[in-house]
Amino acid sequence: MDHPSSTREIPTHDGIPCHVAIIMDGNGRWARQRRLPRIAGHKRGVEAVRATVKACADRGVQYLTLFAFSSENWRRPPEEVSLLMQLFRGALTHEVAKLHRNGIRLRVVGDLTRFDARIRALIEEGERLTAGNQQLTLTIAADYGGRWDILQALSRLVREQPEIVVAGISEEALAPYLSMSYAPEPDLFIRTGGEQRLSNFLLWQSAYSELYFTELLWPDFDATALEHAIESYRQRERRFGRTSEQVGQSERVQAQVALAAAVPQKTG
Numbered sequence: 001m002d003h004p005s006s007t008r009e010i011p012t013h014d015g016i017p018c019h020v021a022i023i024m025d026g027n028g029r030w031a032r033q034r035r036l037p038r039i040a041g042h043k044r045g046v047e048a049v050r051a052t053v054k055a056c057a058d059r060g061v062q063y064l065t066l067f068a069f070s071s072e073n074w075r076r077p078p079e080e081v082s083l084l085m086q087l088f089r090g091a092l093t094h095e096v097a098k099l100h101r102n103g104i105r106l107r108v109v110g111d112l113t114r115f116d117a118r119i120r121a122l123i124e125e126g127e128r129l130t131a132g133n134q135q136l137t138l139t140i141a142a143d144y145g146g147r148w149d150i151l152q153a154l155s156r157l158v159r160e161q162p163e164i165v166v167a168g169i170s171e172e173a174l175a176p177y178l179s180m181s182y183a184p185e186p187d188l189f190i191r192t193g194g195e196q197r198l199s200n201f202l203l204w205q206s207a208y209s210e211l212y213f214t215e216l217l218w219p220d221f222d223a224t225a226l227e228h229a230i231e232s233y234r235q236r237e238r239r240f241g242r243t244s245e246q247v248g249q250s251e252r253v254q255a256q257v258a259l260a261a262a263v264p265q266k267t268g
Contacts, residue, residue: 006185021066021189025193026192026194045218049091056226092122096129144179161173208238
């Protein structure tokens, strides 16, 4: 399925974001504030994931993408990386069946070659089991980086279509090779933990995403916090390069078309 590019055309949108992307930041600080080991914060963060997946499904969000482990997170202390891998393995083992029962599709994007064979097998099994589900697509970005994504897409494109180097590379040609070509661009981009940066997450895809930063640490994020983010989103004027006047005119035309479609037509 092709999805519109926000830099090439104006995507349709309404009060509920179709695609929510989240940087889940603050697990370590949450644990430190409670004088607990950092892994305790990551474990509590898994509970926040469960709550957020349910809240998104309940509100009609169609795609939820979570930044679980970045390309740069390998720089963390080896013992923390090892514990994170154990947590990831455990989540894949115990959570996928629950996702499937609730009609949620699982996708995992990133450079998966650095994960051990068991994790890769669990990812493959989870994606295969849930492939037909349509309630919500949950994407976990693991060993993912926005620059890596663009570079791997470019490499694959040139490898499969070498003639394009001479002809010229277009956005339309590159887009299908991006790791999330199956999803629309994020409407709402949330970062918890108080930091206000993208941290190499979905750089291409977030060109026109609405950004929402909250001081709330990820383990404390819940359905109420998601509702606050969506309410902020509803207040935004999404112009996609247009003026406010053009937006208003477009919305009036859309309202007239919707009204005309809703009124029963008289037959002769």
